[in-house]
Amino acid sequence: MPAYIVSPLDGVPPMLLPGINGYSTGSLASGPTARMLVTSVAINGSNVATLGVQMVEGNIPAVGSLISVRGTQTPTSGGAPNFNVSNVALASVSINSQTGVGTVTFALTSNTIATTPDAGQASVPVPVTMEALPGTAAAGLQFSVQSGSGSENTQRGITWFTEYTGSPSTVTALLQGADIDQDSAYTTIDQSTNTAGESRSLSNVNYQFVRAKMASTGGTTPKCAAGIMVR
Numbered sequence: 001m002p003a004y005i006v007s008p009l010d011g012v013p014p015m016l017l018p019g020i021n022g023y024s025t026g027s028l029a030s031g032p033t034a035r036m037l038v039t040s041v042a043i044n045g046s047n048v049a050t051l052g053v054q055m056v057e058g059n060i061p062a063v064g065s066l067i068s069v070r071g072t073q074t075p076t077s078g079g080a081p082n083f084n085v086s087n088v089a090l091a092s093v094s095i096n097s098q099t100g101v102g103t104v105t106f107a108l109t110s111n112t113i114a115t116t117p118d119a120g121q122a123s124v125p126v127p128v129t130m131e132a133l134p135g136t137a138a139a140g141l142q143f144s145v146q147s148g149s150g151s152e153n154t155q156r157g158i159t160w161f162t163e164y165t166g167s168p169s170t171v172t173a174l175l176q177g178a179d180i181d182q183d184s185a186y187t188t189i190d191q192s193t194n195t196a197g198e199s200r201s202l203s204n205v206n207y208q209f210v211r212a213k214m215a216s217t218g219g220t221t222p223k224c225a226a227g228i229m230v231r
Helices: none
Strands: 022-025 034-043 048-057 066-070 088-095 101-107 113-124 143-145 156-165 170-178 187-192 198-205 209-217 223-230
Touching: 022 209, 048 088, 048 113, 156 170, 156 209, 170 198, 170 223, 187 198, 209 223
Parallel strands: none
Antiparallel strands: 022 223, 034 048, 034 113, 048 101, 066 088, 066 113, 088 101, 143 209, 156 198, 156 223, 170 187, 170 209
């Protein structure tokens, strides 16, 4: 997402739709969850599992995205079909963009298993794209909030969340609102300093524009995402 829109020549703030996250910092690509049929399984001596897959829906997933698998039957150490995992990071992806056939790998501790035919399902949700977390406070993209004109109650509930990578030492995430879309008009209505990220909810918010403002110290090239949703 772009940073805070200062000039109307740079565009107009998008509108928040009830129940849909708007990303003030970071973004979420469009498209459905990637879904694959599992055709084979294997584990090498370095505790890396390899699944043979066939894409059936969505875009080819990226390394680091979280895969979940169910329905496979090949037992690993302990006798259970532990290829059935939930939300494990992909270590590599090699899928032909024309045929949708290929392999994905992820860490899995077990005995070595040669490539074995199997059947199951795998899914990888579209991941959130993080943006560099600034060292000094920087405003993210602002959103307009649908007017409550014609209603006696113009107050709304707002849920917002933060996510981080790179283990920042400290973070300051501000949710800000304004009735006029000018940088100086925004005021802080909530704050989070949780370096692990969190989701927070507010009631009775009555601003026409909202945005997140982020800052951090320390960490290893920390990145962040901040989303806002009206209820």
